[in-house]
Amino acid sequence: MTNLQVVLREYPQGLPEPGHFELKKGERPVPADGELLSRTLYISLDPYVRGVISGKHLYADRVGLGDVIVGRTVAQVVESHHPDFKAGDLIACDNGWQEYKVSDGSGARKLAADIQPLSLHLGILGMPGLTAYAGMTFLAKPQPGETVVVSAASGPVGSMVGQIAKIHGCRAVGIAGSDAKCAFVTDSLGFDACINYKKGNLVEALKNVCPEKFNVYFDNVAGDTLDAVMSNLAIGARIVLCGMITQYNVSGTPPPGPNLARIVGARASMLGLVVYDYYDRWDEFAGTAEAWFKAGKLRFKEDVVEGLDNAADGFCRLMRGENFGKAIVKLADPE
């Protein structure tokens, strides 16, 4: 009746390393009346967790030393004293980096079992997918024939942004960090082009790939990539600012941003996106995205590590940009 957990051992300065985390054997909790116990099947590794650890997240409390690392999970209900859940139910919830958690059901969503793998509910059909969907649907509003650029294009948000762009009749251009990622983005995801930002001059590459300039840029990284894309904005361009992974491991004063004269010249809009604002649209999103998936319109790639003892290493690889696809920790299959 144990509960294996990964807890914070030391606060990272800059990039995290596996030694900042440690495995701990806890006791399996017991659900009281109105509560449920669930067993974690998959853990999502996401860049925002770095901000939570440092106490820089907009809402979540900082992770304390010895605390379990937070994270979105797919789990199976083991025992339920909650009217809405029964043993065997598959749920998306916030178990974090541990085998078992007791919850009062808040934040838990029941999942249909006919989506495989279930880990997709942590990727293109989960919070990253909602992020892409909300940014495109409610902020960027791409029109058929427009060109949409997205950074971190092989990741779950980026891959969904480009595929939604294609569904809307747009041209999709990705930016990614290796030739293999770029090949996946064009050949498997169906983007029209993808640029390896680590090779050559990104500003020139963007102009070559897209001489007609960009109508939408969905930014997941900030930094030099944002600056480069801003050199090629079409009149009326919309830039969705979503993640700033290049800043998550920086301590001290945040780095400056791009010169904004180009926003004026292009009459562009720069729009801040926080996915939590769209949680009331989960059902709309899930219905739409699961239908696209079942119709074969959505492809994906996962970067799965097995076992809790590999969670920290997987997270550190994600922070170094070495993952390829949605970073997932697999703990168990459903029963």
Added chain:
Amino acid sequence: MTNLQVVLREYPQGLPEPGHFELKKGERPVPADGELLSRTLYISLDPYVRGVISGKHLYADRVGLGDVIVGRTVAQVVESHHPDFKAGDLIACDNGWQEYKVSDGSGARKLAADIQPLSLHLGILGMPGLTAYAGMTFLAKPQPGETVVVSAASGPVGSMVGQIAKIHGCRAVGIAGSDAKCAFVTDSLGFDACINYKKGNLVEALKNVCPEKFNVYFDNVAGDTLDAVMSNLAIGARIVLCGMITQYNVSGTPPPGPNLARIVGARASMLGLVVYDYYDRWDEFAGTAEAWFKAGKLRFKEDVVEGLDNAADGFCRLMRGENFGKAIVKLADPE
């Protein structure tokens, strides 16, 4: 039959000085069929002219050495062979820094004589006024009870932004560069508060003046002021980027902008404004603004120099931020 002009003598590097310009006595031009000759009464001195001189303007051709400096003017028709204009008509036009100009009438707007002083058609009832009106009406869309902040608040754009904010039932907060300007902004223009950015810490001053944070920021300057205001954005804030006077005299690589993480956190929108996009709304704007003015809802301040020989000095003072109110050169009264 002469035509006094101010021409470019030398391209300025950084801040312009009067020695970069020189007076020249030209010949008064003669209008052909379909043309009109007008006499300049008032010249508008505007920051954008610095960009035209350097060839950095979005549309206007660079001013060549020996060329007359460009500028919006109020003029009176002296002789007309154009069906829409007759001698004596008052017009807003683009005569630039000279006494007389022949034109085919394009870009000329007839002015009602009942607005006094006529130079207002170069300020709050002219292009700066349209800039403020368009940015507020079509981009910022302020709602009653919201707080609107504007930089360069004693200038023609800034003073109009704040007064439009008050007309819309908003709280108006100005930022200006001297105690005298701030006193004018609150006491005469009716803003709720104004901060002298040269005194103390602007971030702290903004928080003190406005603990409830800002819903709209109309930026006329960029640089450190934009950065400071971004530390205090309300959720859903709109930032209108209009002018970047802190950059107009910079040569070489444009300086970096503010860190954009705050745009994400506030779900803010940053919106580029170019006034030329709204020229088709002149009649709507002029009708609205002239009615406000006649109803006593608009106050203004002008910084007038007399005579073409003082135009260069007035422009250089404007570039150094030493003007107080709309910078105008007065050449003559109407006949």
